[in-house]
Amino acid sequence: MVRIEHVTKRFGGITAVDDLSFEVARGEVVGVLGPNGAGKTTTLRMIAGYLRPTGGTITVGGRSVQDDSIEVRRRTGYMPEHAALYPEMRVAEYLRYRAALKGVPVRRVRRRVAEAAEQCGIGPVLNRTIGHLSKGYRQRVALADTLVHEPELLILDEPTLGLDPNQIRQARDLVRGLAERHTVLLSSHILPEVEMTCSRVIILHRGRLLAAEPVRALARRMNRNARIVAQVRAPPDAVRDELAALAAGGRLTAESAGEWTEARFEAAGDEDPRPAVAAAAARRGWDLRELRRDAQSLEEIFLALTGGQAPHGEAAP
Amino acid sequence: MRTFLVLWRRELLAYALSPTAYLVMVLFLAVTGAGFWILVAALAAGPGAAAGATELLGWVFLLTLLVAAPLLTMRLFAEERRSGTFETLMTAPVRDVEVVLAKYAGAVTFFAVMLLPTLAYGPLLRAAAAIPPPADPAAMAGVYAGALGVGAFLLAIGLLASALTRSQIAAGLLAFAAISLFLLGGLLPYVWHTATADRIGAYLSPVAHMADLSSGVFDTRPAAFYAISTAWVLFATVRVLESRRWR
Numbered sequence: 185m186v187r188i189e190h191v192t193k194r195f196g197g198i199t200a201v202d203d204l205s206f207e208v209a210r211g212e213v214v215g216v217l218g219p220n221g222a223g224k225t226t227t228l229r230m231i232a233g234y235l236r237p238t239g240g241t242i243t244v245g246g247r248s249v250q251d252d253s254i255e256v257r258r259r260t261g262y263m264p265e266h267a268a269l270y271p272e273m274r275v276a277e278y279l280r281y282r283a284a285l286k287g288v289p290v291r292r293v294r295r296r297v298a299e300a301a302e303q304c305g306i307g308p309v310l311n312r313t314i315g316h317l318s319k320g321y322r323q324r325v326a327l328a329d330t331l332v333h334e335p336e337l338l339i340l341d342e343p344t345l346g347l348d349p350n351q352i353r354q355a356r357d358l359v360r361g362l363a364e365r366h367t368v369l370l371s372s373h374i375l376p377e378v379e380m381t382c383s384r385v386i387i388l389h390r391g392r393l394l395a396a397e398p399v400r401a402l403a404r405r406m407n408r409n410a411r412i413v414a415q416v417r418a419p420p421d422a423v424r425d426e427l428a429a430l431a432a433g434g435r436l437t438a439e440s441a442g443e444w445t446e447a448r449f450e451a452a453g454d455e456d457p458r459p460a461v462a463a464a465a466a467r468r469g470w471d472l473r474e475l476r477r478d479a480q481s482l483e484e485i486f487l488a489l490t491g492g493q494a495p496h497g498e499a500a501p
Numbered sequence: 502m503r504t505f506l507v508l509w510r511r512e513l514l515a516y517a518l519s520p521t522a523y524l525v526m527v528l529f530l531a532v533t534g535a536g537f538w539i540l541v542a543a544l545a546a547g548p549g550a551a552a553g554a555t556e557l558l559g560w561v562f563l564l565t566l567l568v569a570a571p572l573l574t575m576r577l578f579a580e581e582r583r584s585g586t587f588e589t590l591m592t593a594p595v596r597d598v599e600v601v602l603a604k605y606a607g608a609v610t611f612f613a614v615m616l617l618p619t620l621a622y623g624p625l626l627r628a629a630a631a632i633p634p635p636a637d638p639a640a641m642a643g644v645y646a647g648a649l650g651v652g653a654f655l656l657a658i659g660l661l662a663s664a665l666t667r668s669q670i671a672a673g674l675l676a677f678a679a680i681s682l683f684l685l686g687g688l689l690p691y692v693w694h695t696a697t698a699d700r701i702g703a704y705l706s707p708v709a710h711m712a713d714l715s716s717g718v719f720d721t722r723p724a725a726f727y728a729i730s731t732a733w734v735l736f737a738t739v740r741v742l743e744s745r746r747w748r
Binding site: 229232233234235236254255257258260262264266268269270272273277281282284285286287326329 | 503504507508510511514515518519584585586587588589591592593594595596746747
């Protein structure tokens with residue numbers, strides 16, 4: 185569906201995207217992951233036809249974004265990072281305008297607006313002025329806009345940015361629902377979010393592709409060296425004996441806090457050791473009052489991916 | 502074509518919902534109305550004052566436009582760029598030229614609507630006067646076409662200024678400066694009393710062009726001048742939009 189080949193984008197002397205290549209197959213939900221300034225937005229903007237690459241080629245559905253831009257844009261729904269809408273317009277009015285602009289036939293405009301509104305749960309606010317809506321509703325209006333012309337490809341730049349946890353959950357469910365009918369490419373700098381919605385991730389760092397892998401592989405990366413904290417009602421020695429096998433190199437600290445013991449260790453393998461901890465506690469009849477995994481942060485994964493070094497000044501050939 | 506119409510409608514709606522647009526319209530009518538009143542008063546005083554008074558009304562009209570054109574156009578691109586709606590707009594299947602022409606058509610349409618109430622001046626005068634003055638419909642049509650043409654050119658300058666920056670104020674000031682420079686060209690004969698200055702002034706002065714039209718003279722040179730200049734400025738605006746993709 186999307187094929188990016190050796191794409192580079194320079195702004196003046198700054199290279200925002202550097203020789204990037206990846207593909208997204210039809211029906212996939214792919215997350216573009218990276219810290220701020222990794223080139224996520226620039227990449228998505230180039231696919232959406234807003235920016236032109238300095239070098240390389242991008243095709244969407246076999247059409248060149250550079251040469252056949254209008255046709256590509258007709259088949260693409262793009263939601264920029266900050267849902268920017270015309271505040272003076274009413275929601276339904278705005279969606280009808282956008283539908284017409286994106287070539288939805290006149291007699292279908294009303295139906296498509298109603299369907300997109302239903303899908304995004306903005307039916308109740310269709311007659312409200314956009315400027316008076318909450319951030320969450322505005323985000324959903326922007327999403328309804330990207331869907332209204334039934335595009336094959338959806339490009340969503342940080343779709344949950346600035347939403348509260350409840351709204352983030354709703355947005356996530358929405359995106360998962362979209363996956364049934366569209367190919368979705370979304371960006372995020374929040375790992376768990378991508379883990380929950382995407383089947384595959386593309387990790388960018390400083391404009392370069394660091395990894396493109398199924399989300400399961402990413403989960404394994406996250407588990408690797410993840411720090412586990414468990415609190416059980418048992419003596420520290422017994423806890424140490426029971427859990428040492430799960431810890432990397434058998435290193436484990438067990439501190440007693442009253443009649444509770446807090447065990448801390450790093451996971452040994454790629455598997456999440458938490459179920460094993462819970463099972464051990466159950467087998468021994470210990471009460472378990474806390475069990476958590478401090479997963480590696482995105483930064484730590486980047487460090488791991490670049491061989492333990494911050495990817496500064498990599499020698500370019 | 503449908504894309505253009507959809508965009509144009511949205512521009513008209515934006516004017517209809519903009520307090521600034523109404524304010525500009527009211528001020529424009531107040532100032533040109535005052536100018537018209539002065540003209541009538543001068544004409545009533547005697548035929549000798551008439552020539553100077555017509556010119557005065559021409560300048561009043563242009564000075565209002567000097568302020569009105571930047572105010573009506575500074576928002577057009579600058580605001581979309583600042584708020585980010587520009588990105589949503591330009592990733593829809595629209596051509597740069599369609600966006601420029603639709604925004605421009607919206608501004609010119611609003612300007613034409615702004616001129617409409619002044620059509621009442623003639624009938625009002627005739628109704629109020631003891632001896633109805635003679636009316637020349639052709640000259641009237643000529644003057645309105647001229648006013649629309651001059652206005653359309655100044656609005657194009659404002660549109661270009663708006664495409665150059667994401668600050669509305671900067672766009673407004675830029676348009677104001679550019680239009681001032683253009684109007685100064687028409688003032689040259691007042692400063693230097695030479696044949697060259699007169700020639701340049703005759704080419705550039707919208708007041709002279711409108712005065713010709715009001716006396717029933719249609720000169721193709723100013724018509725061509727405004728048409729070509731407007732087309733050129735709009736073309737430059739399209740190029741400015743295109744250049745954004747490369748930056």
